Amino acid sequence: MNAGNSKNDDRDLKRLLNNWSVQAPVPPRFQEQVWRRIASAQLQAVPAASPWSAIKSWINSLQPRPAVAAAYVATLLTLGALLGWTQSRHASEQLSTDLRVRYLQSVDPYLASR
Amino acid sequence: MRRGIVILLIGFVGALGAYVGTYLAGTSSSRQWLRSERPELAWLQEEFNLSDAEFKRVSELHAGYLPQCQEMCRRIAEENSKLHQLIGARSTMTPEIEGAIATTARLRGECQRNMTRHFFAVSESMPPEQGRRYLDWVLKRTLASEGMHMGHSLHQ
Numbered sequence: 001m002n003a004g005n006s007k008n009d010d011r012d013l014k015r016l017l018n019n020w021s022v023q024a025p026v027p028p029r030f031q032e033q034v035w036r037r038i039a040s041a042q043l044q045a046v047p048a049a050s051p052w053s054a055i056k057s058w059i060n061s062l063q064p065r066p067a068v069a070a071a072y073v074a075t076l077l078t079l080g081a082l083l084g085w086t087q088s089r090h091a092s093e094q095l096s097t098d099l100r101v102r103y104l105q106s107v108d109p110y111l112a113s114r
Numbered sequence: 115m116r117r118g119i120v121i122l123l124i125g126f127v128g129a130l131g132a133y134v135g136t137y138l139a140g141t142s143s144s145r146q147w148l149r150s151e152r153p154e155l156a157w158l159q160e161e162f163n164l165s166d167a168e169f170k171r172v173s174e175l176h177a178g179y180l181p182q183c184q185e186m187c188r189r190i191a192e193e194n195s196k197l198h199q200l201i202g203a204r205s206t207m208t209p210e211i212e213g214a215i216a217t218t219a220r221l222r223g224e225c226q227r228n229m230t231r232h233f234f235a236v237s238e239s240m241p242p243e244q245g246r247r248y249l250d251w252v253l254k255r256t257l258a259s260e261g262m263h264m265g266h267s268l269h270q
Binding site: 059060061069072073075076077078079080081082083084085087088089091092095096099100102103104106107108109110111112 | 118119121122124125126128129130131132133134135136137138139140141143144147148153154155156157158161176179180183186187190222225229232233252255256
């Protein structure tokens with residue numbers, strides 16, 4: 001008996017809910033406001049990245065990616081070698097010029113006295 | 115994180131090693147010049163591709179010429195100083211000034227003769243092609259540059 005009543009109540013409740021509709025008007029630009037709130041909440045959730053945290057995350061990213069690590073090491077090796085080569089060329093040229101002048105001054109008394 | 119730092123350090127140490135290695139390799143010949151007794155002659159040997167025998171002969175010629183050159187330097191400085199004193203003490207041309215100018219001109223001529231003789235002797239000690247190149251180079255920067263400013267031709 002009780003079970004039959006409750007079934008009837010459910011059916012009534014469902015009918016009532018199906019017929020129910022909200023008549024209150026949605027505030028103007030409601031959808032836009034919702035999206036704005038979502039965006040603002042997401043921004044607050046992500047902390048501002050500091051340079052150190054960026055470096056840390058980059059260092060961490062090297063570990064699981066051997067190709068990136070190898071490329072990084074190879075790039076630094078190449079840069080070091082290039083810089084060393086350029087500097088050695090410059091130093092050699094400078095010394096060569098100095099010795100050229102020294103030779104000329106050693107054989108020409110007029111250049112030596114100037 | 116720790117492995118990442120190790121990779122980072124490997125990169126830096128490797129770059130430093132590559133820099134030092136290429137720098138030392140690139141300057142090995144010039145560092146060898148500085149280790150020699152007369153670096154300017156060591157430079158000459160490399161510049162004109164002289165064999166050891168040719169270099170020995172050039173070094174002997176150079177050593178023989180140096181006392182003459184130093185004596186010439188002393189005399190030039192002495193005559194120049196005399197000429198400056200005479201010019202500073204007079205307001206017109208005097209026979210003493212004319213004499214001092216003639217002496218410096220004679221000295222210059224003597225110096226040029228000695229230099230040219232030495233340059234020819236050095237060039238003859240080199241292989242013919244290098245000898246010509248040496249003569250062309252040295253004459254342009256010594257005798258031909260007389261009266262020019264030193265910096266214009268000396269460094270080329």
